Amino acid sequence: MTGTVITDLRRRGAVDPSRVLTGPLRVVGLQWLDPGHSAEVVSDAVEHALYVTAGSGTATVPDDAAREDADPGVPLVEGTALTLPLGTRTVLTAGAAGLEYFHAVLAVVGRPPRAETAPGPDTPSRRRHPSHPSHPVDEDHPTHPDHSEGGEPG
DSSP: OTTOOOOOHHHHOOBOGGGTOOSSEEEEEEEEEOTTOEEEEEOSSEEEEEEEEEEEEEEEOGGGGGSTTOOOOEEEETTOEEEEOTTOEEEEEEEEEEEEEEEEEEEOTTSOOOSOOSOOTTOTTEEEETTEEEEEEESSOSSOGGGOOSOOOO
């Protein structure tokens, strides 16, 4: 198994798979949102794939929030997959039990990879959820690469 890398995402946080893979995958990791907290995911220069691993919540379109007839959002439960192609965005809001999801950031073919990708495990805004110590938390913007407070993919 030469070149094989095994990483415990619950202990390590986000990782940069480009050290061993040559495809468009740039960052993978588990993210945690505390109950009632929200995070915006924007696909401005990268695309995103999310997979709910625990808890529940909703995904909504940010522009719809101000409208009176706004869609209540898409329910997110364990096993739900969500993809955000280039030029799209969503707001994830955790339900009463919080929301854990696997998050993959993919480069778009024909665009150079971004220097800043996702918060690493040592980013100051990240902490561990008290009742889920294996879940890293970034309360400011845990999923939007442009809003990290520094930190390199781990």
